[in-house]
Amino acid sequence: MDLGEINPVLLVASLMVAATPLLLAAIGELVVEKAGVLNLGVEGMMIVGAISGFAISVETGSPWLGFIAAAIGGAVLSLLFVLLTQFALANQVASGLALTLFGLGFSALMGQSYVGVKPPSMGDIHIPLLSDIPVIGPILFQHDPILYLGIALVAAVWATLKYTRVGLILRAVGENHDAAHALGYKVIKIRILAILFGGACAGLGGAYISLIRVPQWTEGMTAGVGWIALALVVFASWKPWRALLGAYLFGGITVLQLNLQAAGVAIPVEYLAMSPYIITILVLVILSADKSSAPASLGRIFHASH
């Protein structure tokens, strides 16, 4: 065993990369659930985002266009969920599951001609001066732009939910849609926008895996990240910064346990392998000991006549 072989700078830098897909998907779902909608289709939207982003960036040679396409792809798929749950008033759990199934199959179909293709590289931002600081530079200031976008989104979602009128309305719709409706807010319209936002974020998260973290296209490559994002939202008590913390914890321990294994640390591998799940859950459960709870209207169907 030789812990000296683990480079802490590279470790922290790669944990941020490992956490970003999870973070993007979770922050989108958080907004959706704050609006009172439970969309279990995160995995499906992510994988569709992964292939949309991959295909477009390969075709155009631009990773930026790829990410935009990924956001659109995820949002378009979530439109299906909108149609089912907001207009046809279908059960949200069943519709979400259907969305995941459909997304996995549909992405495999779309991706058939992209297996083994190498996507254009996005490249990291090197901020002059800042990125040259030893230790802190490589950790904080030498990443790809999407990673920063993820963090910015968390801050934006937090500020919007907490300080703006838009955030207040969104929360009102999520807590009590009948009251919000009575006050004259367009419940369905607000929820549709939230769902689309969630879809776009999930799409970005998926594309982050296929364009930056791996980078390649393989069928089913999100391999369950969407489900972890869903769990993360709950454990984070629907609070944006806690979702960030949870995502970094999860990503961090995932990368750390791989590092420990490679360095030959004498902890049984089984414990290392389950540690990301256990530690993330433990920390977030302890944090959520306060009174915060789920939006009251979460998962309930709204119709103006009720």
Place this chain on the structure above:
Amino acid sequence: MKFTSLLASAAMVLGLATGAVAQDKTKVGFVYVGPVGDGGWTYEHDKGRLAVEKEFGDKVETVFVESVPEGPDAERVMTQMALEGADLIFTTSFGYMDPTINVAKKFPNVKFEHATGYKTAPNVSVYSARFYEGRAVQGHIAGKMTESNIIGYIGSYPIPEVIRGINSAYIHAKKVNPDVEFKIIWAYTWFDPAKEADAATVLIEQGADVILQHTDSTAPQAAAQEAGNVITFGQASDMSEYAPKPRVSSIIDNWAPYYIARTQAVMDGSWETVNTWDGIKEGMVEIGEISDAVPADIKEEALAMKAAMAAGEYHPFTGPLKKQDGSDWLAEGETADDGTLAGMNFYVEGLEGEIPQ
């Protein structure tokens, strides 16, 4: 992943309704652990399935279910296939061993073939390939080509098949490069591209300049390509889209001849329980083209080793060899017997770390 198989089995129920028409066809089912587009393990099994279709045309009908988790869910999928009228079912991952035996008991008239396991029954055969022969070739190339003397190895689960591969690669790397060190990561998954890529990246960050993988996707290849100046080997499939570098060679599993022969046996009524373990000699294990990134002399040595194994002159586990704890395993010139290899649960001398139990 469970939901994919849920959908697939729903589709199969639909298939049940339409399947009744074609009674005279031999129906062959395949249970896959990953998606058919994984570019590795499952992809090659599916090529075998397509070869069966091509060989027998109208006389055969094949069905498959992909991304079936190793566990109780597998049993459900197999039962469904058997109920649906499959005559022969290939279950293509180690973790399907007990589910296969359980389902086989319930359907004595259906023939089962389990890949890489060791439990047989009157209607269950097992088959596997001697991947460790290919690992010997990889170990040789890896040992010769590494500059950092650190070789990274991504294992899936600590099962005999994977441990054999690690031992074989290590023995042959060590033989040509006494300073070589193996770093092993257990991913605890067969297919999770993001995790596989992370594992490869971690190994590279810790100094490895050769990555061997025993997981099913091409993600480690992509990670190595991104890192630059690292070499890899295709696993289960050629993965030639990453040639000439990082992928410098590969182990290719060629299941097609076996699948065709076994389907034929079911058609003839000559099917019997067998325990097949074929290697380079029989063509079940192929070595993918060694790319130009490998110097000519190393390539020649590797090919000579392959030829010796094909001729039956060389066994990758030939003594003198000791186990990790220093106890004697094989005496000078002695070769390992198949029983020990099939149940291999120890590292050879020189490897560090413990095998998770």
